[in-house]
Amino acid sequence: xxxxxxxxxxxxxxxxxxxxRAPDPYLRAAAAGHATAQDTPPPDDYTVxxxxxxxxxxxxxxxxxxxxxxxSIAKESPHFTVDFGSCGGESPTMASVISASVNGVDWSNNIxxxxxxxxCTVPSTNxxxxxxxxxxxxxxxxxxxxxxxxxxxxxxxWLSTSMSCNKKPxxxxxxxxxxxxxxxxxxxxxxxxxYNDINTYMRTxxxxxxxxxxxxxxxxxxxxxxHAQAALDPFYNRYVxxxxxHIDPVMDGDRCSSxxxxxQRNEMKSATNNTTWAPIQGNWDEWQxxxxxxxxxxxxxxxxxxxxxxxxxxxxxxxxxSALITITPRANSNGSNKRIQIIHxxxxxxxxxxxIVDNVPLSAFEDQWVQVREEIHYEHAxxxxxxxxxxxxxxxxVNFRDDNIDMWRIGSSYIRxxxxxxxxxxxxxxxxxxxxxSPLLKNESIFLRDWRIYEKNTNPNPELPHD
Amino acid sequence: xxxxxxxxSVSAALAFSALLVSGTAAQASPLFTQMTTPPTQEFYSDSQxxxxxxxxxxxxxTLGSTGTIRAVSWQGxxxxxGAPGLADSFHINIYADPIGxxxxxxxxxxxxxxxxxxxxxxxxxxxxxxxxxxxDGGGFTATAGTRYWISIVNDAAFSFAxxxxxxxxxxxxxxxxxxxxxxxxxxxxxxxxxxxSQPVPEPATLGLLSLGVGLIGVARSRRRQRQ
Numbered sequence: 251x252x253x254x255x256x257x258x259x260x261x262x263x264x265x266x267x268x269x270x271r272a273p274d275p276y277l278r279a280a281a282a283g284h285a286t287a288q289d290t291p292p293p294d295d296y297t298v299x300x301x302x303x304x305x306x307x308x309x310x311x312x313x314x315x316x317x318x319x320x321x322s323i324a325k326e327s328p329h330f331t332v333d334f335g336s337c338g339g340e341s342p343t344m345a346s347v348i349s350a351s352v353n354g355v356d357w358s359n360n361i362x363x364x365x366x367x368x369x370c371t372v373p374s375t376n377x378x379x380x381x382x383x384x385x386x387x388x389x390x391x392x393x394x395x396x397x398x399x400x401x402x403x404x405x406x407x408w409l410s411t412s413m414s415c416n417k418k419p420x421x422x423x424x425x426x427x428x429x430x431x432x433x434x435x436x437x438x439x440x441x442x443x444x445y446n447d448i449n450t451y452m453r454t455x456x457x458x459x460x461x462x463x464x465x466x467x468x469x470x471x472x473x474x475x476x477h478a479q480a481a482l483d484p485f486y487n488r489y490v491x492x493x494x495x496h497i498d499p500v501m502d503g504d505r506c507s508s509x510x511x512x513x514q515r516n517e518m519k520s521a522t523n524n525t526t527w528a529p530i531q532g533n534w535d536e537w538q539x540x541x542x543x544x545x546x547x548x549x550x551x552x553x554x555x556x557x558x559x560x561x562x563x564x565x566x567x568x569x570x571x572s573a574l575i576t577i578t579p580r581a582n583s584n585g586s587n588k589r590i591q592i593i594h595x596x597x598x599x600x601x602x603x604x605x606i607v608d609n610v611p612l613s614a615f616e617d618q619w620v621q622v623r624e625e626i627h628y629e630h631a632x633x634x635x636x637x638x639x640x641x642x643x644x645x646x647x648v649n650f651r652d653d654n655i656d657m658w659r660i661g662s663s664y665i666r667x668x669x670x671x672x673x674x675x676x677x678x679x680x681x682x683x684x685x686x687x688s689p690l691l692k693n694e695s696i697f698l699r700d701w702r703i704y705e706k707n708t709n710p711n712p713e714l715p716h717d
Numbered sequence: 718x719x720x721x722x723x724x725x726s727v728s729a730a731l732a733f734s735a736l737l738v739s740g741t742a743a744q745a746s747p748l749f750t751q752m753t754t755p756p757t758q759e760f761y762s763d764s765q766x767x768x769x770x771x772x773x774x775x776x777x778x779t780l781g782s783t784g785t786i787r788a789v790s791w792q793g794x795x796x797x798x799g800a801p802g803l804a805d806s807f808h809i810n811i812y813a814d815p816i817g818x819x820x821x822x823x824x825x826x827x828x829x830x831x832x833x834x835x836x837x838x839x840x841x842x843x844x845x846x847x848x849x850x851x852x853d854g855g856g857f858t859a860t861a862g863t864r865y866w867i868s869i870v871n872d873a874a875f876s877f878a879x880x881x882x883x884x885x886x887x888x889x890x891x892x893x894x895x896x897x898x899x900x901x902x903x904x905x906x907x908x909x910x911x912x913x914s915q916p917v918p919e920p921a922t923l924g925l926l927s928l929g930v931g932l933i934g935v936a937r938s939r940r941r942q943r944q
Contacts, residue, residue, distance in 0.1 A: 321902045323772050323893040325759035325796055325840055325882050385761070386772065386895050412841075413758060413887045 295319070296409055300421045302402050310348065310395050313423060317390040317409065326411040327382040330392055331365055335376035336403045337425035337539075342396050343376055350394040352383060361394075370408045370415035373644065396423055401430045401704055404541055404621060406644075419641070428539060428704040431529035432456045435700050436489040440480035448478055448491075452518060456530040457701070459518040461670075463502035469511050469680035470503015472496070477516050483545075483697065485619055485641075490545075490699040493518070495671040497691055503680050511680040517670035520703075522565060524664040528712035529705055532562065532628040532665035534658065539704040540624045540667055543641070545697040548616040552579040552588055553688045555674030559696055560667070562626065567662030567715060574657055574665065575624075575634060579612055585690045588612035592636065592648070594655060601656040607636070607648055614640065614647050619697075625651075628665060632657030663715045669698055746914040748784045748859070751776065753886030756909050759794055759840045760893070763871045763881040773894045774883050775816055775868035775901070776908040780859045784914050786811075787856035791869055791910040792835060792884040794843035804828045805881075806873040807850065811857050816866035816892050817901045822857040826850045839884045851916040859912075866892060867910065885909045 296319035303312045317330065334341050344363030351357050360381045365372040383390055403424025409416045434455035440448060445464040452459050459478065465471040481492040495516050496502045504515040521527040532538050544559065556578055563573035572595045581588045592607035619641040627633035635651035659665070671694060678687025762774035789809060795801050807826040813819040835845040859865055871881035885891075889907030894900060 321893055321895070321904050322906075323760045323762070323774055323895070323904055324887070324906060325761060 296416060296418075298407060298409075298418055298420050300402070302421070304399055306399070309399060310397060311400050311423065312393065312395040315390075315392040315407070315420070317392065319388060319390075319409070321386065321388050323386060324411065324413070325385075326413065327385055329379055329381050329408075329410050330383060330390065331370065331372060331377050331379040331408040331410065332420075332422050333372065333374045333376070333405045333407070334378055334423065335374035336405045336422055337428075340425040340427065341376055342398070342400055342423050342426065344378055346396045346398065347378065348395045348397050350378075350380070351392075352380060353387065353389075353391050357392075369412050370410045370417070372408065374406075398426050399429075400424055400426055401428050403539075403702070403704070404623070425539060425704065425706070428537070428706040431703050431705050433700075433702045436480045436491045438480070438489050441489065443480070445477060448480075453521060455701075456521050456527040456703075457518055458521045460522075461505055461515055461517045461519065461668075463496070463500075463506070463514070463516060465506035468503065468506035468508040470501060470514065471506040472500035472502060475500055475502075477502070478518075481697070483619075483699075485545075486699070490697050491518075492695050492697050493670045494693065494695045495673065496693050497687070498693060501678075501680065501685060501687070508681070511682075512678065513672065513674050515670070515672045517561075517668045517672055518698075519668035520666045522666070524565070524713050528664065529708070530667075530703055531565075531712070532626055532657075532667075533663065533709035533712040534628055534714075534716035535707060536628050536709050537633075537706045538624075538626045538628065539702075540622075540626070541700070541702040541704075542622050542669065542698065543619055543700045544622065544669075545617065545619045546579065546612065546615045547695060547697070550579060550588075550612065550616065550694055550696075551585060551690050551692060552581040552612070553585075553674065553676040553690050554581060554583045555676040555688070556580075557671065557673035558668075559671060560622075560669050561672065562624075562657075562665055562667055564659035564662035565664055565666050567659050569659045570662060573668075574659065577622075581612075581690070590615060590638075590648070592650065594634065596656045601630075603652070603655060606634075606652065606655075607650050610638075610647055614645070618642055620647060626657055627653075628657050630656045630658050658716070660717045661715050663713055667703075671696055748780055748786060748912040748914050749778045750911040751778070751907065752909050752911070753907060755837055756792055756839045756845065756884035756886060758885050758887045758906055759796060759843065759882035760885060760891070760906055760908060761796075761880055762793075762869060762883045763873070771870075771896065773868050773870050774891060774906075774908060775810075775812065775866045775893070776885075776891045776910065777814065777816075777864055777866050778859075778912065779864050780861055780912075783859065783861045785856045785858045786852060786912045786914065787916040788849060788851050788913040789867070789869070789910060790847065790849045790913065791908070792839075792845060792847055793869075793871075794839050794845055794882050794884055796840065796843050796880055796882045798879040799843045801832075801846075802879040803873045805830055805832065805871055807848070808868075808870050808872050809850070809852070810868045810870075811859075812866040812868065814864040814866060815901075816868075817894075821865070822852075824850075824852050824854075840882075843882070845884060856916075867912075869908075869910065883908045 299316045301314040350361050362379045400423035402421040405422030407418050407420045432455050449459040462477045463472050478493045480489040483490045502514045504510040504513050520530040558576045558578050560577040561573035562575040564570035576593045578591045590610040594603040594606050596602040621639045623637050625635040633653045634655050638648035676688030678685040760774045761772040764771045805828045809824040811822040830848050830850040833847050835847045837845045839845045885908035891906050892901045893904040
C-alpha cells in the first residue's frame with residue numbers, strides 16, 4: 251500500500267511540476283519587463299483625391315473619391331462618409347444620389363444618409379456614407395452621381411471603423427445651381443517675389459494687388475519694404491500669402507495718399523473690372539458664395555479703431571465710401587478685450603445693422619487657420635450669412651445669417667471683396683511729426699489662402715448700375 | 718507515515734485543482750509578452766478570407782537575452798461565427814527580419830493546441846480564446862537583440878463565413894500578407910502573443926496528473942473505509 255501511495259505521489263508531483271512550467275502570458279504581461287517593444291505608431295493615414303465631372307446635358311455631377319491607404323487586415327470593414335451639408339437647404343441629400351459604386355461594384359445597397367456604426371463624431375446630419383468597404387484593399391475608388399449640378403465646395407470626409415475615425419478636409423458637392431467662378435492659392439513660384447509678380451499672378455485668377463504701400467509720393471510709401479510674400483505654412487506644408495503692415499522701419503500709409511493720412515492699407519481684392527471679371531464680383535440680385543481661409547498670428551494687437559481684414563465694398567456709385575460688410579479685429583482703448591467683429595453698414599441709411607457679430611475672442615483665432623464661408627444675395631432685402639470654422643478642431647467660431655439685410659449700394663454696379671490689413675492709425679496722422687499713432691500699433695501680418703468664389707442667378711448686364 | 722503521505726496528497730491535489738481553476742503558472746519563464754488587455758482588434762490570419770486566397774498576419778519580437786522558445790501563447794477568435802466551427806490547424810512560422818526574406822523555422826501544430834475560452838469577447842462579440850502550443854523539435858533559439866517575425870495562421874479550411882482572427886490592439890505596426898504570402902507590407906495593429914522558454918504540459922503528462930489525482934481520491938476513500 252505504501253508503494254502505491256508513493257507512486258501516486260510521484261504522479262502528482264510530476265504533473266504539478268509540468269503544469270507550473272506552462273506559460274500563461276495572459277496573467278503575467280506586466281512581468282515581462284525585459285521584453286523589447288518593437289512596434290511603431292501605425293501608418294493609419296490615407297490620402298483622398300477628388301474628381302468631379304459634370305454632364306451639362308443630363309444635368310448631373312459625378313464625384314469620384316480615390317482613397318489610398320496602407321493594407322489593413324483588421325476584421326472590420328471601413329466606412330467612408332462625406333459631409334453633404336455644405337450648403338444648407340441647397341445641398342444634395344441621399345435622395346439626390348442616382349448611382350453609387352465602390353471599385354466598380356454597385357454599392358447602392360450599401361449607402362446611407364446618416365452616420366452610425368462607426369467611431370466618428372460627425373456634426374452634420376446630412377451625409378453620404380458608404381458602408382462595408384471591401385477588406386484588404388489598399389485603394390478604394392468611390393463614385394456617386396447626383397441628380398443635379400453641385401459645384402465643389404470645402405467639406406469633410408471620414409474613413410472609419412468602430413475602432414478608428416480618420417477625418418480629412420476635402421471637396422464635396424456644394425450648393426445646387428451655383429457655379430464656381432474662380433479659385434486662388436499661393437504658389438511656390440512666388441517665393442521671393444514682391445508686389446509686381448504677386449499682382450500679375452493674382453490677376454490670372456481675377457484678383458489684384460494694387461492697394462499697398464509699394465509707392466512713392468504722398469505719405470506712407472515704402473518701395474523697399476516687403477508688403478506681401480508667399481510663405482511656407484507649417485500647418486498646410488504649402489505656400490500661403492502673408493500680408494504685412496508696418497510701423498517700423500517705415501510707417502505704411504494708404505497707397506501714398508496725401509488725404510487719407512490717418513490709416514494704413516495693404517489689401518488685395520477682386521479685380522477692378524466689371525466685365526471680364528464680373529463673375530468674381532457681386533452684381534445686383536446675384537447670389538455669391540465666397541470661401542477663403544485666414545490665420546491671425548499670435549499676439550496680433552488691434553486698437554479700438556478699425557482694422558479690417560476683409561471688406562465687401564462697392565466699387566462705384568455715389569455711396570461707395572464705406573463697406574457693406576467688414577470683418578474687423580478690435581480691442582478696447584487699453585488694448586484689452588481683443589475680439590473679432592463683423593459690421594454691416596449702409597452708408598448712413600437707417601437700414602444699417604451695425605455690429606452684427608461681436609465679442610468673438612481673438613484668442614480663438616490666434617495662430618489658427620480658419621475657414622470663412624460667406625453667402626450673399628446682393629439686393630436691398632438681401633442675405634448675408636457667414637460661418638467661420640477653425641480648421642484644427644472644427645470649432646464654429648462665427649455662425650450668422652440674416653435674410654433681410656441691405657446688401658447693395660444705390661447707384662453701384664458691383665461689389666468687390668477685399669482682403670488684407672486696412673487699419674486706422676488710431677489717432678495718428680502721417681502728415682504730422684510725430685505721427686502720434688496709438689502706442690498699441692506695431693508691425694503685424696495676416697496669412698491668407700484658398701479662395702473659392704461661386705455664383706448663381708448671374709446678372710446678364712453686370713456693368714449697369716442699379717439703384 | 719501513512720497519515721503524513723495522505724495529508725501531502727490532499728494538499729497537492731488541492732493545489733493542482735487551484736491551478737486548473739486559475740490557470741496560474743507559478744514558475745513560468747516568459748521570454749517575450751505583447752498584450753493588449755482586453756484586446757480590441759481582430760486581424761484575419763487564415764488560409765481563406767474574403768476575396769483573397771489567404772491572409773497572413775505577423776508581428777515582430779526581440780528578446781533581451783538569448784533564449785529558446787519552446788512554447789507560444791496567443792489569443793484569437795472566430796469571425797463572424799463567433800465560435801469554432803471546424804477543427805483548428807495552426808501553423809507558426811518564424812522569419813528573419815525583414816519578414817519574407819528568410820524563413821527560419823516552421824511549426825505545423827495542427828490541432829495540437831490547448832485552446833480555452835478566455836472569458837471575454839473581442840470586436841463585435843466574438844468569443845475570445847487563449848491558445849497555448851509547444852514547439853516541437855527543441856523549439857527555436859532566438860539571439861538577444863535580433864529582430865524576428867512570428868506568423869500564426871490557422872490553416873483549416875475556413876471560409877470567410879468562419880475565418881480565424883488573431884486578437885490584439887489597434888495601435889502599433891505589424892506586417893501582413895494577402896494572397897498567401899506573396900508579399901509583406903506594414904499594416905496597423907498589434908497582435909497578442911507570448912513566447913516562453915518552457916514547454917506546455919504534454920498530453921501524456923496531463924494524463925499522468927489526472928491519474929495521480931484520481932488515485933489519491935481512491936486511496937483516501939479506501940483509508941476511510943478501513944478506519
